[in-house]
Amino acid sequence: MxxxxxxxxxxxxxxxxxxxxxxxxxxxxxxxxxxxxxxxxxxxxxxxxxRSAAIFVENEGGPIFHRLATASRPFLETEHSELDAPLLDPLPVLKVGSEAERPVLQAEAEQAAQITSPVRLIDDGELYELAPMLNPEFVSIGVYEPTAASVDxxxxxxxxxxxxxxxxxxxxxxxxxxxxxxxxxxxxxxxxxxxxxxxxxxxxxxxxxxxxxxxxxxxxxxLTPKRRTAFTSPVEADPTDWPFVYSQIADRTCYFKPEAGNQLLCSLSEENPTEPCDAKPEEIDVAQAIDNINHLTTLGLRSVNITWTGLRTFAPxxxxxxxxxxxxxxxxxxxxxxxxxxxxxxxxxxxxxxxxxxxxxxxxxxxxxxxxxxxxxxx
Ligand SMILES: Cc1cc2nc3c(=O)[nH]c(=O)nc-3n(C[C@H](O)[C@H](O)[C@H](O)COP(=O)(O)OP(=O)(O)OC[C@H]3O[C@@H](n4cnc5c(N)ncnc54)[C@H](O)[C@@H]3O)c2cc1C
Missing domain, CATH: 3.50.50.60 (FAD/NAD(P)-binding domain)
Incomplete structure (x- = not known):
C-alpha cells in the first residue's frame, strides 16, 4: 500500500x-x-x-421478483416518521401489446393474479379509456396493474x-x-x-x-450488466392521469411515464450487454424510442430534455x-x-x-x- x-x-x-x-x-x-x-x-x-424509472410494480421480472416486491410493499407503504411525503404515489401500470402478444400477456396476467396483485387483462374500450394516447391500429390489449406506483x-x-x-x-x-x-x-x-x-x-x-x-x-x-437509456420529453396534453405505459410489442418496445410539468419519462427499454461502467446514453437508443412511441401513440414526441443511462444487471x-x-x-x-x-x-x-x-x-x-x-x- x-x-x-x-x-x-x-x-x-x-x-x-x-x-x-x-x-x-x-x-x-x-x-x-x-x-x-x-x-x-x-x-x-x-x-x-x-438512474431508474422509479416505478413500483409487482408484476415485473418474473414470479420471484414479483414476490420480493410484494413482500417489500408494506415497508414502502408505511408512513415513516422521518419523511414529509409518502414513498409511493399511485400510478397504474399498463403493459400493452398487439394481437400477436395476446397469448403471452394473457399467460402473464394469469400467473401474476395467482401471486398477489390485482393484475388483469383488458382490451377494447377500457384500454383506450385508460390510455387515450394509444393508437388502436397497433395496440389492442393490455395487462393492467392498478396498484402500481411511482416511488421516491x-x-x-x-x-x-x-x-x-x-x-x-x-x-x-x-x-x-x-x-x-x-x-x-x-x-x-x-x-x-x-x-x-x-x-x-x-x-x-x-x-x-x-x-x-x-x-x-x-x-x-x-452476471451481465445491460445498458438502458431513459430521457424526458415534453408533451402538449396534460399526462397527469395517464398510466405508465409499457409496450411489449416485438420490434416496438418502449415505455413512457407521466412526470410533473407535462413531461414524459421515456425509454426504448433496451437491454444492451456491457462491461460494468459509468454508462452513457447513445443517441440511437433515444431516436428509436421516440420512433416507437410515436408509432404506437398519437403523442408526436419531438424533443428531448434530459437523457441518462444506467445498468440493469442480471444473473443468467x-x-x-x-x-x-x-x-x-x-x-x-x-x-x-x-x-x-x-x-x-x-x-x-x-x-x-x-x-x-x-x-x-x-x-x-x-x-x-x-x-x-x-x-x-x-x-
Ligand atoms: C433506466 C433504468 C430504469 C430502471 N427502472 C427501475 C424501476 O422502475 N424499478 C426498479 O425497481 N428498478 C429499476 N431499475 C433497476 C434498478 O435501478 C437497479 O436494480 C438497482 O438500482 C440496483 O441497485 P444496486 O444497489 O444493486 O446497484 P447500484 O446502485 O449500481 O449500486 C452498486 C454500488 O456498488 C459500488 N461498487 C461497485 N464496486 C465497488 C467496489 N469494488 N468498491 C466499493 N464500491 C463498489 C458502485 O459504485 C455502486 O454505487 C432501473 C434501471 C435502469 C438503468
Missing amino acids: TDAKQDSAAFDVAVIGGGIAGVSAARAVADTHSVVILEQENELAHHSTS VMALHQLYLRRARNHGAQVRRSARVTALSRAPHGWTIETTDGTIGAAVVVNAAGAWGDVVGQLAGAKPLG DRNPVFGWDDSVDGFLWLVGQGGCGIVSSAAAGDVAAALIREQSLPAALTQLGVTEQDLAPRR
Missing part, C-alpha cells in the same frame, strides 16, 4: 456498494451488528440506483441510510475495494481509503458483482442472487436485481439480515413460497 490510510477497524459486516441494495442491507442488520458501507464513488447511489427512490435510499446510521453504521465514500483476503477470523479488506477488517462481506456491488466476487476468490455467477436465469457463497466463507451475494432492484430492496435487505443472523427467511417471503434455494448463488 502506498498513500492509503492504514485502518484496522473491525466490523461485523462490511457492505460493498452504497446503492439501494447495500444501504437496505445495512439498515436491516445494523441494529444487531456493527456495519460499514464501502462505496467506490464519492457519493452514494451514483450508479443504477439514481432517493427518499427511500436516504431512509435506509438514515436508519443504518442511527444504529451506528459507518459510511466510507471514495473507498473502492481493491483486495479481499480471508483468514479464519474474518476478512481483510483493502480499499483506496485504507484497510478494514470484517467478519462478513456483503457483495452489493451491482454491475461490479462478479468483479468483487473474484476479489474474494468466489466463482463468478455470470434473471432471478436475484441473495445468499452465501457455497465455497467462500462469510461472503454474501446481494446482486442480480436486474430491473427490479428498487421494488425488491426492502425484502433484499431483510433477506441479507436474516442470513447474517442465521435466521430463516422473513415470514413475508416464506408465506409467498420463496425459499433460500430460490435465491441461492448455485441453485
Whole structure:
C-alpha cells in the first residue's frame, strides 16, 4: 500500500456498494451488528440506483421478483416518521401489446393474479379509456396493474441510510475495494481509503458483482450488466392521469411515464450487454424510442430534455442472487436485481439480515413460497 490510510477497524459486516441494495442491507442488520458501507464513488447511489424509472410494480421480472416486491410493499407503504411525503404515489401500470402478444400477456396476467396483485387483462374500450394516447391500429390489449406506483427512490435510499446510521453504521465514500483476503477470523479488506477488517462481506456491488466476487476468490455467477437509456420529453396534453405505459410489442418496445410539468419519462427499454461502467446514453437508443412511441401513440414526441443511462444487471436465469457463497466463507451475494432492484430492496435487505443472523427467511417471503434455494448463488 502506498498513500492509503492504514485502518484496522473491525466490523461485523462490511457492505460493498452504497446503492439501494447495500444501504437496505445495512439498515436491516445494523441494529444487531456493527456495519460499514464501502462505496467506490464519492457519493452514494451514483450508479443504477439514481438512474431508474422509479416505478413500483409487482408484476415485473418474473414470479420471484414479483414476490420480493410484494413482500417489500408494506415497508414502502408505511408512513415513516422521518419523511414529509409518502414513498409511493399511485400510478397504474399498463403493459400493452398487439394481437400477436395476446397469448403471452394473457399467460402473464394469469400467473401474476395467482401471486398477489390485482393484475388483469383488458382490451377494447377500457384500454383506450385508460390510455387515450394509444393508437388502436397497433395496440389492442393490455395487462393492467392498478396498484402500481411511482416511488421516491432517493427518499427511500436516504431512509435506509438514515436508519443504518442511527444504529451506528459507518459510511466510507471514495473507498473502492481493491483486495479481499480471508483468514479464519474474518476478512481483510483493502480499499483506496485504507484497510478494514470484517467478519462478513456483503457483495452489493451491482454491475461490479462478479468483479468483487473474484476479489474474494468466489466463482463468478455470470452476471451481465445491460445498458438502458431513459430521457424526458415534453408533451402538449396534460399526462397527469395517464398510466405508465409499457409496450411489449416485438420490434416496438418502449415505455413512457407521466412526470410533473407535462413531461414524459421515456425509454426504448433496451437491454444492451456491457462491461460494468459509468454508462452513457447513445443517441440511437433515444431516436428509436421516440420512433416507437410515436408509432404506437398519437403523442408526436419531438424533443428531448434530459437523457441518462444506467445498468440493469442480471444473473443468467434473471432471478436475484441473495445468499452465501457455497465455497467462500462469510461472503454474501446481494446482486442480480436486474430491473427490479428498487421494488425488491426492502425484502433484499431483510433477506441479507436474516442470513447474517442465521435466521430463516422473513415470514413475508416464506408465506409467498420463496425459499433460500430460490435465491441461492448455485441453485
Ligand atoms: C433506466 C433504468 C430504469 C430502471 N427502472 C427501475 C424501476 O422502475 N424499478 C426498479 O425497481 N428498478 C429499476 N431499475 C433497476 C434498478 O435501478 C437497479 O436494480 C438497482 O438500482 C440496483 O441497485 P444496486 O444497489 O444493486 O446497484 P447500484 O446502485 O449500481 O449500486 C452498486 C454500488 O456498488 C459500488 N461498487 C461497485 N464496486 C465497488 C467496489 N469494488 N468498491 C466499493 N464500491 C463498489 C458502485 O459504485 C455502486 O454505487 C432501473 C434501471 C435502469 C438503468
